[in-house]
Amino acid sequence: MEILSASEQDIERAAKALAAGALVAFPTETVYGLGADAFSLSALARVFEAKNRPRFDPLIIHIAEHGALSRIADTSSLDDAAMQRLSLLSQRLWPGPLTLVLPKRPELPDLATAGLATAAVRLPSHPAAQKLIRLSTGAVAAPSANLFGCLSPTRAEHVMAQLGAKIDFVIDGGKTPVGVESTVLDLSRDTPSILRPGGTSREAIEALIGPVELSTALPADSHGTQGSPSAPRSPGQLKSHYSPHTPLVLCRRGELIARGEYPNRPPNAAQSEGRLYFSPPGNGELTPSDRVLSATGDTLEAAANLFDMLHELDSLGLELIRAEEAPETGLGLAINDRLRRAAD
Ligand code: TXA
Numbered sequence: 001m002e003i004l005s006a007s008e009q010d011i012e013r014a015a016k017a018l019a020a021g022a023l024v025a026f027p028t029e030t031v032y033g034l035g036a037d038a039f040s041l042s043a044l045a046r047v048f049e050a051k052n053r054p055r056f057d058p059l060i061i062h063i064a065e066h067g068a069l070s071r072i073a074d075t076s077s078l079d080d081a082a083m084q085r086l087s088l089l090s091q092r093l094w095p096g097p098l099t100l101v102l103p104k105r106p107e108l109p110d111l112a113t114a115g116l117a118t119a120a121v122r123l124p125s126h127p128a129a130q131k132l133i134r135l136s137t138g139a140v141a142a143p144s145a146n147l148f149g150c151l152s153p154t155r156a157e158h159v160m161a162q163l164g165a166k167i168d169f170v171i172d173g174g175k176t177p178v179g180v181e182s183t184v185l186d187l188s189r190d191t192p193s194i195l196r197p198g199g200t201s202r203e204a205i206e207a208l209i210g211p212v213e214l215s216t217a218l219p220a221d222s223h224g225t226q227g228s229p230s231a232p233r234s235p236g237q238l239k240s241h242y243s244p245h246t247p248l249v250l251c252r253r254g255e256l257i258a259r260g261e262y263p264n265r266p267p268n269a270a271q272s273e274g275r276l277y278f279s280p281p282g283n284g285e286l287t288p289s290d291r292v293l294s295a296t297g298d299t300l301e302a303a304a305n306l307f308d309m310l311h312e313l314d315s316l317g318l319e320l321i322r323a324e325e326a327p328e329t330g331l332g333l334a335i336n337d338r339l340r341r342a343a344d
């Protein structure tokens with residue numbers, strides 16, 4: 001694997017390679033993606049292989065222009081209301097951390113969509129991502145650039161550590177600004193439904209198109225228990241996902257208290273634990289293995305730090321990470337979704 005910068009010249013080189021079948025990891029505003037030509041069967045197969053990703057888990061197709069949507073999605077079966085929603089969302093929230101699930105075009109390989117009749121499409125706002133997509137094939141399939149089930153990468157270093165030997169290039173664009181994956185919104189059914197909460201808040205979507213369902217595999221109040229018994233509509237919404245190597249326990253907001261202070265502490269409790277606070281703890285004192293997601297209790301700032309701080313804590317060789325839930329507003333929905341899956 002070769003590390004490239006986000007310069008025009010390096011991106012041009014990566015784009016040429018991608019168009020010729022290479023796997024290129026690149027920064028987006030959410031997390032790093034592992035890019036492959038969406039229409040190349042061999043490149044798509046290598047993506048699944050590199051990530052150890054099961055073939056039933058479909059990929060998101062990234063485009064750089066609104067006009068490229070028609071290469072991926074066939075909107076002819078959508079009714080007027082659905083077309084209206086698509087138009088509002090794509091005009092107002094693209095480019096950005098929003099993925100739309102739409103009926104797929106038959107030309108898009110089934111391997112990209114895991115055999116589903118729908119395709120997930122996103123127009124990212126990160127300039128390096130846009131350049132890479134535009135200069136390569138205009139349609140880049142890209143899952144998050146991590147091993148299946150592990151923490152998503154918010155820095156090029158995370159990609160190198162997990163996928164280094166298995167991919168061709170990584171474009172190093174520094175830390176990704178949003179820090180959690182895109183919101184996946186299903187527009188292919190009568191009622192729009194959030195399949196994965198992410199970098200675009202439910203509130204921002206509802207302000208444009210009215211109420212949407214939240215249809216994730218775990219109920220909102222779940223604390224590590226199995227969610228709805230029905231199969232997840234988004235195959236990537238597996239119960240255990242986004243996991244650090246260190247065991248993680250989730251606490252309700254405000255109940256994360258310092259080591260040794262919590263009542264009935266079992267004698268065999270972890271000796272070394274780290275804490276991930278949503279906002280600064282009331283009693284103040286932090287140890288070197290504690291992190292605070294947002295000094296001001298802002299869900300946007302907290303989301304931007306989530307995977308980054310989990311990667312840091314995971315590298316400390318701790319026995320346990322105890323994390324505090326975020327409030328269920330704004331990007332708090334996405335933060336809690338990732339923490340619940342990390343805790344399973
Ligand atoms: O922010 C992001 O979305 C990042 C960056 C790289 O763009 N990508 C990303 O991809 O998170 P990935 O593969 O890690 O997650 C894609 C999610 C999975 O949960 C997958 O099941 C779902 O999108 N998905 C993809 N196609 C779908 C479809 N046709 N119907 C339902 N869910 C789909």
Ligand code: MG
Pocket residue numbers: 143144152
């Ligand atoms: Mg992923």
